[in-house]
Amino acid sequence: MAEVKELRCVIGDCRFGVDEVSYTCPAHGELGTLDILYDYAALRSQLDRDELSASSAANCWRYKSLMPLAPEAVVPPLSVGWTPLYDAPRIAQKLGLRSVYVKDDGANPTGSLKDRASALVLARALELGFSTVSTASTGNAAAALAGLGASTPEVDIVIFVPASAPAAKIAQLLVYGAHVLLVEGSYDEAFDLCLETCAAQSWYSRNTGVNPYTTEGKKTVALEIAEQLNWRAPDVVAVSVGDGSIISGLYKGFYDLRQLGWINRMPRLLGVQAEGSAVLAKAFDQGLDPLDVKREAVATIADSIASELPRDRAKALRAVRRTDGCYVTVSDAMIQAAIPEFAQLSGVFAEPAAAATYAGLKRAVSAGLIDGDESVCIVSTGNGLKDVDRARKSVSGGTRVAADRAAVEVALKSAGLV
DSSP states (O other): OOOEEEEEETTTOOEEOTTTOSSSOTTTGGGOOEEEEEOHHHHHHHOOHHHHHTOOOOSGGGGGGGSSSOTTOOOOSSOOOOOOEEEOHHHHHHHTOSEEEEEEGGGSTTSBTHHHHHHHHHHHHHHHTOSEEEEEOSSHHHHHHHHHHHTOTTSEEEEEEETTSOHHHHHHHHHTTOEEEEESSOHHHHHHHHHHHHHHHTOEEOOTTTOHHHHHHHTHHHHHHHHHTTSOOOSEEEEEOSSSHHHHHHHHHHHHHHHHTSSSSOOEEEEEEETTSOHHHHHHHHTOOGGGOOOOOOOOSOGGGOOSSOTTHHHHHHHHHHTTOEEEEEOHHHHHHHHHHHHHHHSOOBOHHHHHHHHHHHHHHHTTSSOTTOEEEEEEOBBGGGGHHHHHHTSOOOOOOOSSHHHHHHHHHHTTOO
């Protein structure tokens, strides 16, 4: 176990012992999200980077020594993490960049990066003796908790999800056997209901931006990117942003590695938001303090990054500001067009929220925010099968032919294949 030095409030610098608080800072409320910080000097003397790289654990638990869990802690049996990092030379060539990599977190057990957070939160819940864990989600975090929970019979899973979430995502929750409450309202309303119910029922909350262990789970994607690049951080890491927890996790992972001296610099973080859910991008452009960020109505096809008031907004703004990164926004039309283009250039099938990252990278390059001699890693956060209906709308229906060879020849000639 990495020895936890303290929990520190991102707003007021308030400091607590590891068992002193469970969720956010008591003095600063929900906005006062907590960093789990370690005794980095002790870790530097105890851990060997090359020894870790030789680990046979092909999942996120290869980094257990960098997580706030006891060595003997029980972890969910599903293999989460150690997802592929692909070289994407066709994207690099198209965008005029030195190199582009794609971290395909849609390859996780339930199809999204959110499995990382759920794995660690469930391990922590077992450590603390909880029998019920709950979350609110637009789909992916819920699926992650439901799937990991199904592999962990010691706990019951209760999900609060907007009834408007994609049918494929809701079906996934039900297949896993979670107790699903379809909320006739927004994600933010489902979130508030979940928090209230967890407090009333003494359940453990996995909610993004509330439970600090979600950040610690999501940071493992950054640890993997660095290790898979032989402990070199890319110049830029791009990711789509909704509640802000994933970009916060990326920052925390690279921060931990920098404190250990395992990487020589922090990458710039590029946050991509949908134009119809761009609270953080606007706050960044206006130089707002997290305390001054206001709730806004949302409307986007990228449900996974739709958030009226991002719960991890303090960490998400800090992550970009401290790395000299930036936020960009993309329209729904750009997101939809990016689904097939990204797939055809990389081989990775991404849901709208993940494809938004590619669209955002294109916009950042065209705006001169990224230089041609830089290396970029695109974090693809969710599999395209999460929202098949939207993928179908992004492409044509194929070419119908009669069941004879002549008709096939005509179609092939029309397509320029013969």
